[in-house]
Structures are given as structure tokens and as C-alpha cells.
Amino acid sequence: MPSNDERWLDAEAGPVVRPYALTQGRTRHAGEAFDLVATVSATRGRVTDPGALSPEHVSVLHLARMPTTVVDIASDVDLPLGVVRILLADLRELGLVAIQAPVPTKPRQIDRNTLREVLHGLRGL
């Protein structure tokens, strides 16, 4: 008698991880890594094969019509961050989104002007 796990893990069953079913079981995305506050923007690219996109891809793409961060997208589509990253990388490969690194990419690289602006903004809250 196979255990519960084994029952579902034959080749035909396909990937079994629930959130990752949306990514065909992939847990790592293709291409260059991107920060979770990187800015995502939809390009003017056209979808040549609509079948290549899942409804989740379309939702993510929709949210990126205005420049939006990776975390905001993950929060708004209510999918785990790791899943959203994979969907975004797919869209990037298809040329449908551009992903731009956040301004500071290394520790202690936020410039003083930005720090002062943050300070000013916080005081005004």
C-alpha cells in the first residue's frame, strides 16, 4: 500500500505542490534575479500565442500596466511571492514586462538626498 505521498507522485500525476501548480512545478525562475521591490512595467509587447498565458499571468500583466513593484503585485494577486516571481520571469521572457532594479541595489547606497526626502515625508505623515 503506497503512502499518501507516493500515491500522488507518479509521473502522470505531474507536479503536486499546490501554489506551484500555477508554475508547472517550477520553483526557480529563468533569467536574471530581481529584487522584491524592483519595478515591473508592462511593455508594448504583443502576445503572439494567447495560450502561453495562464489567467494568473494575465492578472499579473494587468497589474503591471502602471509601474508597480514585485511585492505590490504579489500582494494584490494574493499569490505567494515565489510564484509571482516565476510568473513575472515568464512574462519577461515573452517580452511583455520590463523589470527594473530598485535604485539602491547595494547596502548603504541610498543617497543623502533620498534619505532627506524620506525624513521629510515621514515628518509630514
Next chain:
Amino acid sequence: MAYGGYEAAGAAARRHRAIKILLAGGFGVGKTTLVGAVSEIKPLRTEEPMTENSIRTDNTTGVERKTTTTVAMDFGRITLREDLVLYLFGTPGQERFWFMWDELALGALGAVVLADTRRLADCFPAIDYFERREIPFIVALNCFEGSRRYEKEDVRVALDLDPGMPIILCDARSKESAKEVLIALVEHVLSVADEPVSR
């Protein structure tokens, strides 16, 4: 099909700036409360790390065999200006979540270590983490009702913090107080930015 409504390429010149601030501290220390007091709180889920057999990057062979647990993170957003947004990430202090921290810490403005004087030891790992990576941080003591008001200097000694390290008292439930915590952090980052970076 085309997706209309996106920003025109020329208009994208004005750069959207997203600034990360980390909020660390032990379980139950008030991270969720503080994030909620000062920011627009948003749901964010992430996963615990995968096992090694997912390392292959090929699209079809990267199939994961192990079920993962989805965990909720404290996540808040403060829009300071249209093009300047602060993101607060509250991360559980347990070691099993530290895989998230390296990424969160990269390029972050700095960190707030939220501490409960009844359980000061809970914030040792976070302090150690930020010190090792030279990430500027401050310590905020969440003053729970009924907890003894410690002298800041007692806490400094207990946590073995440098004399210049800001320690502030706060009430994580209060927006004003939470704001003061963030202001103290930014002021601290500005002051250490004046110092030449050692190395």
C-alpha cells in the same frame, strides 16, 4: 492581444523609488501592530525554502517534490510621495525564516529591531545579523503595559550595543510613536552616512 493603458515610454523617466525598511524582532513583540499603526498594511505570502532537488534551473526538471508551507509576512506600504514609497517588512525572528532576510536586507535603508524588555534575548539574533552585515539599525523598545520601564542604558548594556546606537522607547500601537521610530532610524542612517565607511 495588446494591453493598453500602460505608461507611455517617455513618461517613465521619472523614476519610482521603492525603499525597504526591515522590522525585526521576536514573536509577539508587536511587529504586526507597528506596521499596522504607521502604514497601509497589505497581505503578503511567501514560502519556506525549498529542498535541494529544485536547484536545477531547467524549466521542466525543476519540479519540486516537497510540499512547502506558505507563511504570511508583515508587509506595509507608506506612500511618501507619488514617486517615493517606503516598504516595511516585518520578518519573523526565527532562523528558519532567515533565507528571506538576505534579500530583504539588500539595498535596504536600514532596520528597526523591536524589542520587548521582558524578553530581550529574543532580539539577539537580529542584532547579530545586522551588525555582521553592517546594516544600520536602531533598537525600539515596545513598552507593553505592565512591563517595567527599563533604563535605556540598562538595555544598551544588556544588548551590548555601541554608545552611538539609538535606543528609543515606543508604543507600537500609536501611529505617532511608530512614525518617531522610523524617523529615528532615518536620522541614524543619515548620521552614519557621514562617517567614512570602514574597510
